[in-house]
Amino acid sequence: MTLSILRPGPLVYEVPASARDDMRVPARFFADEELWSQIRNDRSVEQLMNVATLPGISECAYAMPDVHQGYGFPVGGVAAFRISDGVISPGGVGYDINCGVRLLASELTVADLRGRLEDLVHNLSRSVPSGTGRGGELRLTDHELDRVFVEGCKYLVERGLALPEDIDATESGGSLPQADPAQVSQRARQRGSTQLGTLGSGNHFVEIQTVEQVFDSAAAEVLGLETGRITVLIHTGSRGLGHQVCTDYVREMDRVMPKYGIELPDRELACAPFDSPEGRAYFGAMCAAANFAWSNRQTITHTVRGVFERAFGDAGRLRLVYDVAHNIAKVEEYGGEQFCVHRKGATRAFGPNNPEIPEIYRSVGQPVFIPGSMGTASWVLVGAEGAMTESFGSTCHGAGRRMSRRAAKRVAQGHEVRRELAKKGIVVRCHSNSELAEEAPHAYKDVDRVVDVVDRMGLARKVARLKPIGVIKG
Amino acid sequence: MGRGELSYNRGGENVIGCLVQVETRVLHGLRWYQKKMSASHEFFDHTSELGLRIRASSFAELLAEAARGLGKLMLRGRPASSTGQWRALEVNATDREALLVDWLNELIFHAEVERWIAVEIEIVAATDTMLSARARGVAVDEAPALVKAATHHGLSVRQVGGGGGGGGGDVEAEVVLDV
Structure with a gap:
């Protein structure tokens, strides 16, 4: 079937709601010509059209320029559902609930790391547990796990794993108040009880970087970023706990959908009305898993701080710039109405003066971090006013895969990827050559191009470009 | 010899019974193997x-x-x-x-x-x-x-x-x- 694609703007491609009988709203993609040619080559378009069929969806189903085929929702998809008559969908958040990134900044420069980078990367890789099912040193009792679910990072201040100032520098203060531990299954607890402070596998990482270039000096100053300084970017989520919460509730929603008369083009979009027993139960469990994820990134931060301070003393202190989620559903208000905004591989990007933004950053907009692929640049952005009017306060979340893992391995093997990164002066630690090959830069889109689109669209503004020098891959 | 053709007297009962069991197991194993191979x-x-x-x-x-x-x-x-x-x-x-x-x-x-x-x-x-x-x-x-x-x-x-x-x-x- 040939789709008729509308062009409401130079960087907007839209499938009208009339394209399929079951679509309630258009499916809108933000992309330039090159990215659009990649997007339409996988099943992202069909998947976003499927999202557009869900009850209570408002305005459009949106895809960011890094969008690629996922399961149910495409990765890079955003959808806002009216609280009054809309749904909540576990598949619209994904298995890695509150996967996200946080940026730490230091006063160190590249010169301070000269001759010490190998050791630093080595010590980080020894200290931060990685691998899919790998547990950490922390073993949480059920009571402690409940406190993580309810209080998130605030509990970690009491445990000595977070600084008081870290709380304000985390999206939602690292704790969603709607968390309900009673809705988290015993199986999810079992998967999560040993995984706090662990990186996981796949595209998760801890990366040492330098601020390569500043694009907005006023915003960079507010964020405390300066050319040549060392930063650390941490990318991970809620680990097995989140995976199990999603598994439990996709199953549950799949079972109860007939009761609500919901029919879907894809079972992975299984959903229930937000205001239903099943919808409320999932939201309570998802918020608990999100709080676990923020606590996970915070616990890793504690470990990374320890490694830096042992290596560099007071000079190695790391300040948390901000932490953002990119797989989450949140209740937000737009135009006086409440919505459950699903971001699956998309980042909240509130523009300046929003009360949700920490006071120190409020004048410039919410900090947003866009990790590139391994070995390529990452970006610091700030949310812009356009996001509030064009995309329910959302922007992109990364480079976005363009090649399957097997295809990536056919292009280059792990040892070749390692050699290429070494040539660029990047030290890499990864326990598996195979996984290194799967995450090679050629498997991803051009992150600079992705960021360029959101900047030109006014969804977020460029602040700084970060260059990797050391990577610990999960 | 097929299973239906088996006949035995009391003196050879144990031997023939064992043979039947062995044959049953072999057939069962063969069916399992064929199924496994066909998957x-x-x-x-x-x-x-x-x-x-x-x-x-x-x-x-x-x-x-x-x-x-x-x-x-x-x-x-x-x-x-x-x-x-x-x-x-x-x-x-x-x-x-x-x-x-x-x-x-x-x-x-x-x-x-x-x-x-x-x-x-x-x-x-x-x-x-x-x-x-x-x-x-x-x-x-x-x-x-x-x-x-x-x-x-x-x-x-x-x-x-x-x-x-x-x-x-x-x-x-x-x-x-x-x-």
Whole structure:
């Protein structure tokens, strides 16, 4: 079937709601010509059209320029559902609930790391547990796990794993108040009880970087970023706990959908009305898993701080710039109405003066971090006013895969990827050559191009470009 | 000599009885081997995830083959011999497709939490909504699982190759794994 694609703007491609009988709203993609040619080559378009069929969806189903085929929702998809008559969908958040990134900044420069980078990367890789099912040193009792679910990072201040100032520098203060531990299954607890402070596998990482270039000096100053300084970017989520919460509730929603008369083009979009027993139960469990994820990134931060301070003393202190989620559903208000905004591989990007933004950053907009692929640049952005009017306060979340893992391995093997990164002066630690090959830069889109689109669209503004020098891959 | 042709007197009862038992076991083993050989699986590409396609002569055997495929994936293709006791596993779901997903998620859970990967699987009973199986597996030091979950995306279980419930065809299924 040939789709008729509308062009409401130079960087907007839209499938009208009339394209399929079951679509309630258009499916809108933000992309330039090159990215659009990649997007339409996988099943992202069909998947976003499927999202557009869900009850209570408002305005459009949106895809960011890094969008690629996922399961149910495409990765890079955003959808806002009216609280009054809309749904909540576990598949619209994904298995890695509150996967996200946080940026730490230091006063160190590249010169301070000269001759010490190998050791630093080595010590980080020894200290931060990685691998899919790998547990950490922390073993949480059920009571402690409940406190993580309810209080998130605030509990970690009491445990000595977070600084008081870290709380304000985390999206939602690292704790969603709607968390309900009673809705988290015993199986999810079992998967999560040993995984706090662990990186996981796949595209998760801890990366040492330098601020390569500043694009907005006023915003960079507010964020405390300066050319040549060392930063650390941490990318991970809620680990097995989140995976199990999603598994439990996709199953549950799949079972109860007939009761609500919901029919879907894809079972992975299984959903229930937000205001239903099943919808409320999932939201309570998802918020608990999100709080676990923020606590996970915070616990890793504690470990990374320890490694830096042992290596560099007071000079190695790391300040948390901000932490953002990119797989989450949140209740937000737009135009006086409440919505459950699903971001699956998309980042909240509130523009300046929003009360949700920490006071120190409020004048410039919410900090947003866009990790590139391994070995390529990452970006610091700030949310812009356009996001509030064009995309329910959302922007992109990364480079976005363009090649399957097997295809990536056919292009280059792990040892070749390692050699290429070494040539660029990047030290890499990864326990598996195979996984290194799967995450090679050629498997991803051009992150600079992705960021360029959101900047030109006014969804977020460029602040700084970060260059990797050391990577610990999960 | 066919089983129906067996005759024995009291003096040779034990010997012939043993022969019958041996023959029964051989036939049972042969049927199991033929079924196993007729089942197959392959992985297919997905931009960010991994697809698993399974084909078998029956839905029960398809479930067993799916578990073998998942086990190989989690062990990254390393050869493994099962050890230890057989353990019973049971799954209930709303239909065939959901049963396949729930079955794989059951095995993913055990792999991650118990560091135990099922590699030898026998289906005791299977309907469209219920599975009773027993399995022996490999204990691993660290969960080598790279699979987060089996998803319902693009999920299908269908009769192929002259099927239609008459028993003449195979059953084929596709499931996308979040990796």
